[in-house]
Amino acid sequence: xxxxxxxxxxxxAIGLALAxxxxxxxxxAAGSDGWSLPDLAxxxxxxxxxxxxxxxxxPRTLGAWLTGALLGLAGAIAQGLFRNPxxxxxxxxxxxxxxxxxxxxxxxxxxxxxxxxxxxADTLARIGLVGAAFGGALLGVLLTLTLARGAQQTTRLLLxxxxxxVMLAAASDLVTSAVPEALRxxxxxxxxxxxxLGWGSCAALAVGLALTLPPSWRLARALDALTLGADTATSxxxxxxxxxxxxxxxxxxxxxxxVSQAGLIAFVGLVAPHLVRRFAPARNGFALxxxxxxxxxxxxxxxxxxxxxxxxxxxxxxxxxxxxxxxxLVWLLHRxxxx
Amino acid sequence: xxxLRVEGVSVxxxxxxxxxxxxxxxxxxxxxxxxxxxxxxxTLLRVLAGLQPVDAGIVRFDGQPLxxxxxxxxxxRIAWLAQQGEASGELTVREVVHLGRLARLGLFTAPGAAxxxxxxxxxxxxxxxxWQQRRLHGLSGGERQRVLLARALAVDAPWxxxxxxxxxLDPPHQVALVRLVRRQVNAGTTVVSVLHDLSLALLAxxxxxxxxxxxxxxxxxxxxxxxxxxxxxxxxxxxxxRFGARWIVIPHVEP
Numbered sequence: 001x002x003x004x005x006x007x008x009x010x011x012x013a014i015g016l017a018l019a020x021x022x023x024x025x026x027x028x029a030a031g032s033d034g035w036s037l038p039d040l041a042x043x044x045x046x047x048x049x050x051x052x053x054x055x056x057x058x059p060r061t062l063g064a065w066l067t068g069a070l071l072g073l074a075g076a077i078a079q080g081l082f083r084n085p086x087x088x089x090x091x092x093x094x095x096x097x098x099x100x101x102x103x104x105x106x107x108x109x110x111x112x113x114x115x116x117x118x119x120x121a122d123t124l125a126r127i128g129l130v131g132a133a134f135g136g137a138l139l140g141v142l143l144t145l146t147l148a149r150g151a152q153q154t155t156r157l158l159l160x161x162x163x164x165x166v167m168l169a170a171a172s173d174l175v176t177s178a179v180p181e182a183l184r185x186x187x188x189x190x191x192x193x194x195x196x197l198g199w200g201s202c203a204a205l206a207v208g209l210a211l212t213l214p215p216s217w218r219l220a221r222a223l224d225a226l227t228l229g230a231d232t233a234t235s236x237x238x239x240x241x242x243x244x245x246x247x248x249x250x251x252x253x254x255x256x257x258x259v260s261q262a263g264l265i266a267f268v269g270l271v272a273p274h275l276v277r278r279f280a281p282a283r284n285g286f287a288l289x290x291x292x293x294x295x296x297x298x299x300x301x302x303x304x305x306x307x308x309x310x311x312x313x314x315x316x317x318x319x320x321x322x323x324x325x326x327x328x329l330v331w332l333l334h335r336x337x338x339x
Numbered sequence: 340x341x342x343l344r345v346e347g348v349s350v351x352x353x354x355x356x357x358x359x360x361x362x363x364x365x366x367x368x369x370x371x372x373x374x375x376x377x378x379x380x381x382t383l384l385r386v387l388a389g390l391q392p393v394d395a396g397i398v399r400f401d402g403q404p405l406x407x408x409x410x411x412x413x414x415x416r417i418a419w420l421a422q423q424g425e426a427s428g429e430l431t432v433r434e435v436v437h438l439g440r441l442a443r444l445g446l447f448t449a450p451g452a453a454x455x456x457x458x459x460x461x462x463x464x465x466x467x468x469x470w471q472q473r474r475l476h477g478l479s480g481g482e483r484q485r486v487l488l489a490r491a492l493a494v495d496a497p498w499x500x501x502x503x504x505x506x507x508l509d510p511p512h513q514v515a516l517v518r519l520v521r522r523q524v525n526a527g528t529t530v531v532s533v534l535h536d537l538s539l540a541l542l543a544x545x546x547x548x549x550x551x552x553x554x555x556x557x558x559x560x561x562x563x564x565x566x567x568x569x570x571x572x573x574x575x576x577x578x579x580x581r582f583g584a585r586w587i588v589i590p591h592v593e594p
Contacts (some may be wrong), residue, residue: 219446
């Protein structure tokens with residue numbers, strides 16, 4: 001690592017930490033009247049201060065960061081594992097799988113007369129959502145890997161991911177055609193929202209991050225070896241099949257948890273690792289940690305903007321990330337064309 | 340029975356029979372594998388590295404089946420350099436060479452002073468220490484090849500398998516590579532390399548001539564029968580001439 005690299009990494013780490021701190025405060029201050037620090041002080045001192053700040057804004061803000069961190073981490077793992085800068089949790093079919101799992105649960109609950117959705121506060125129902133999303137994510141990944149006959153061929157994997165994504169989305173549409181009562185819940189889900197994140201969600205997301213980040217970081221050297229090709233990594237003693245299973249499992253768990261709590265939030269998993277590589281190119285160990293932090297910061301920024309832009313109304317955060325992320329990619333393409 | 344030994348190995352790659360019942364043992368020193376395109380040279384080297392499963396036969400290392408060895412155990416004994424050096428990601432030259440130590444350290448052990456010393460030595464050997472802080476994707480083909488060679492040397496294995504190590508190298512660095520191989524052999528390493536440049540291959544101690552997945556000849560570089568086999572597998576398109584103490588191969592073109 002050169003002195004310049006070290007300096008850039010330090011700057012990125014400090015920048016992300018500062019941005020997170022500022023955005024955490026902004027998240028606490030963003031209410032129905034927009035974004036205002038004096039308003040935060042007034043709200044806190046008011047009769048419902050503890051409820052509004054402590055039970056609504058704080059878990060939403062923290063939950064947004066954790067959801068973004070899981071997506072950023074999943075994206076960084078996918079890009080390292082498949083050696084493809086376009087890989088993200090959506091590539092593997094994990095997001096569409098998680099979405100189908102949740103839609104199936106919504107439809108089943110609506111048919112049974114106990115409609116649940118992202119807004120459901122009941123712990124059992126939230127656990128059900130997590131389970132359905134994780135199961136769906138795993139199913140999506142397995143389908144993609146089966147169709148691609150493993151993860152060795154990147155092009156085949158990308159194509160399989162697209163096919164599985166389309167098929168699972170169609171299956172999800174079929175379910176809502178059969179059970180229209182599930183359509184509303186599904187709509188909220190597809191738009192992506194951080195508005196329903198409570199302390200329970202935060203706990204689930206934090207546990208998910210604790211279960212996926214340290215093991216993935218420990219396997220970062222295998223991702224480094226993979227940059228020289230699968231054969232070279234194998235010749236260096238890396239047990240690739242085991243590493244692949246562990247990292248694909250981490251992607252499925254991280255995506256499943258994020259989707260189950262906040263719905264489909266596009267582009268964070270793709271853009272966060274890109275930004276990290278752009279500002280501070282590094283080995284995968286640093287890239288995984290920084291991508292998680294960048295994903296958290298990005299989604300937190302999007303959440304604050306979603307709450308403030310047209311207050312008292314909100315822009316669905318998934319729509320905002322899609323616009324921002326899509327815009328970033330268009331800018332990247334334009335820059336490359338110009339270059 | 341020490342070292343690598345191939346017994347009746349056959350390998351099919353899709354509908355192509357890449358290797359056909361090959362049996363082979365390697366003498367200490369430097370062995371060069373030569374033959375026309377599609378002869379199965381790289382497949383044989385991948386089989387020797389434990390990277391290519393075989394359809395029939397067995398590969399043994401020190402008498403034990405290679406396939407039964409633990410991946411790390413195998414990687415500490417056999418270092419392998421790929422023909423087309425893939426390189427993605429953002430690693431610096433030093434970080435790439437450091438990957439050679441993975442074989443000994445595994446994924447979870449931090450490198451120590453001995454590992455750093457070995458990385459330094461490998462970079463000096465392959466003459467790439469001057470740009471150790473540059474990123475691999477920013478190097479020319481020849482520079483990258485030297486870095487990947489240093490990565491293979493950093494493994495510090497008693498067996499070194501090199502698939503087309505002279506690819507992208509200019510003549511001075513091809514000569515440097517031959518000297519490097521000689522130093523490795525003198526230090527006790529057994530080197531097996533696939534080479535397209537037959538004049539360079541005829542600097543090796545032993546040559547293995549392959550054609551259509553079979554071994555056509557194996558022998559010392561001065562062996563006339565080996566020269567005849569070599570000329571035959573290339574359809575008489577080459578001439579092997581003595582040039583001082585060494586052999587050179589020239590294309591057999593009618594004026």
